[in-house]
Amino acid sequence: MAVGQRDAIYQNIKGLHIPAIxxxxxxxxxxxxxxxxxxxxxxYNPRPWFDEGEHLRVPKTxxxxxxxAVWSAAGFRYFGPTIGVGPTVLLPxxxxxxxxxxxxxxxxxxxxxxxxxxxxxYWLYSLKLWKxxxxxxxxxxxxxxxxxxxxxxxGRQVLGEVPALAFFLGGLLAWWRAGSKDTPQWGWIAAAxxxxxxxxxxKSTYGLLLPPILVTLWLANKFYYKVVGWDWxxxxxxxxxxxxxxxxxxxxxxxxxxxxxxxxxxELLRQASGGSAFVFSLNRMQSALKFVVGPEGLWGLAIPxxxxxxxxxxxxxxxxxxxxxxxxFCLGWLGWFCFASVAWPRYAFPAMVVSSMFAAxxxxxxxxxxxxxxxxxxxxxxxxxxxxxxxxALLVFGYATQVKETVKVDDGAQRLAAYLNxxxxxxxxxxxWESEMGFLTEHSYHYPSxxxxxxxxxxxxxxxxxxxxxxxxxxxxLKPDYLINGPFSSWNNLYPASLLAEHYKLVGTFGDYTLYxxx
Numbered sequence: 001m002a003v004g005q006r007d008a009i010y011q012n013i014k015g016l017h018i019p020a021i022x023x024x025x026x027x028x029x030x031x032x033x034x035x036x037x038x039x040x041x042x043x044y045n046p047r048p049w050f051d052e053g054e055h056l057r058v059p060k061t062x063x064x065x066x067x068x069a070v071w072s073a074a075g076f077r078y079f080g081p082t083i084g085v086g087p088t089v090l091l092p093x094x095x096x097x098x099x100x101x102x103x104x105x106x107x108x109x110x111x112x113x114x115x116x117x118x119x120x121x122y123w124l125y126s127l128k129l130w131k132x133x134x135x136x137x138x139x140x141x142x143x144x145x146x147x148x149x150x151x152x153x154x155g156r157q158v159l160g161e162v163p164a165l166a167f168f169l170g171g172l173l174a175w176w177r178a179g180s181k182d183t184p185q186w187g188w189i190a191a192a193x194x195x196x197x198x199x200x201x202x203k204s205t206y207g208l209l210l211p212p213i214l215v216t217l218w219l220a221n222k223f224y225y226k227v228v229g230w231d232w233x234x235x236x237x238x239x240x241x242x243x244x245x246x247x248x249x250x251x252x253x254x255x256x257x258x259x260x261x262x263x264x265x266x267e268l269l270r271q272a273s274g275g276s277a278f279v280f281s282l283n284r285m286q287s288a289l290k291f292v293v294g295p296e297g298l299w300g301l302a303i304p305x306x307x308x309x310x311x312x313x314x315x316x317x318x319x320x321x322x323x324x325x326x327x328x329f330c331l332g333w334l335g336w337f338c339f340a341s342v343a344w345p346r347y348a349f350p351a352m353v354v355s356s357m358f359a360a361x362x363x364x365x366x367x368x369x370x371x372x373x374x375x376x377x378x379x380x381x382x383x384x385x386x387x388x389x390x391x392x393a394l395l396v397f398g399y400a401t402q403v404k405e406t407v408k409v410d411d412g413a414q415r416l417a418a419y420l421n422x423x424x425x426x427x428x429x430x431x432x433w434e435s436e437m438g439f440l441t442e443h444s445y446h447y448p449s450x451x452x453x454x455x456x457x458x459x460x461x462x463x464x465x466x467x468x469x470x471x472x473x474x475x476x477x478l479k480p481d482y483l484i485n486g487p488f489s490s491w492n493n494l495y496p497a498s499l500l501a502e503h504y505k506l507v508g509t510f511g512d513y514t515l516y517x518x519x
Contacts, residue, residue, distance in 0.1 A: 027137070033399070034119070034144060037152045038112055040406055043105050046157060047410040047511075050488040053436030054081040055158045056107050059094035060439055063102060068257045073429055073444045078257060080450045085160035086201040086249065088167070089114075093158065104440070107158045114163040115155030118353075119144075121169035126357050128176050129323065139360035142391075145398030148296025148345065149352050152402060161349045164202035168350060171195035171238075172326060179322045183229040186237075193238030197245025205347070207246035211239040213332040217325055225321045279342050284461065288343035292334060292352075296345070298359045299394060302352060305359030306330055312361070330355045342461050363391055412511015416484070417441045419508065419515070424482060431480035433489040434513065446480060448473055448494065456492045470496045476503050479518065486513040 178188035200207030333351035504516035
């Protein structure tokens, strides 16, 4: 086929227009699909688990006892869950509980609202970056399809990742608006700082990482971009607001919500904060790097996408100074994740979400980049078709994987809760490390301490020379009436078979949970 014929075909393809009604039908189908993924099987997938149970018990305790804490047979515990996720999540859930009653679906519904905000802000911010509604739609579809990020899955659980990301993306939009004129707009800078402070209150990692990222951005402007008007104050204000917001919240917890004196509360706060924020382990570094560059990390496109983003932002302009903020955020956050964290995939979540914009842009521009590199303009139609088919295959695979996971039902926790409610007295002492059971029923539970959780993390993930937890923790001394061995305690082998055989008899098995009664 001659070059002229290929050009004619390309122009004909390029000139095709999808009818407006068909375009809106496709968008509507996509939105319906996202809503289905978010809502279908909500009470049972994912099953309630340790972290979610810890968080849910705070608003439950607040509604039932008027205390910002978690209640158990040992009394009120004011630290741990109350700092794992901020009041930006727990107070709205408490309000929903107050109005609609305490329940798992009611709590998860609040996170679904945050998920909707994240999807809208992501689309708007990518539109700000590259001025294309079509690209923004593609970037959003790409983000939701990547199995490793698990945006929809995290948006169906009472965790802090999605709400904190909503505040951070809102701050990015405000930061973009702050540089929309020749000089920085201080109102928008303050708005960005306020939203980033809320992100830090929601998940404290933002409070640890955003200030040094803003300092790095200031240095980048001082020595590279040199945009007039953006002096140190424009970067210091949001950094101070982030530190002040998180510090102020911790001060309120220590002084007013801790249930004890300031010094004892400070020690409890230190114990509850330990474990996984800053660790240095070659083994965890390898796992983190493998995640970031592997198929779970945006199908291997996270780092290439960021490199392409740096290339796009290489010119010294005010617009590229604003573009440098999400780039430095991703690089700084992933640097911490890979070299100074315990490397749980959830810890990389915000950086991977923002990185997906640049990975999507790399895919979007791939045909143009390949044509430029190959110097074969007559291949442009073929390259576009090939890239389009590959991307379509990835999207179909990603969504099919999520649909397959979403339809699974795991109701073991609910079946165990129903059995306890019908057959076990509320006054019986139940030993367990499955905190979700303390949310699902009103029984008197005894849990291992926060210090035990820190030991579990270090022993399992960091290979520290800590004795097996079963040698340290002796629940038989409490003589509990019942014992629940579930996914979390099994993961830690907290209740070994020898203990169960000696002191307990099997009552029943409910999915991953096993109930024992003391003999």
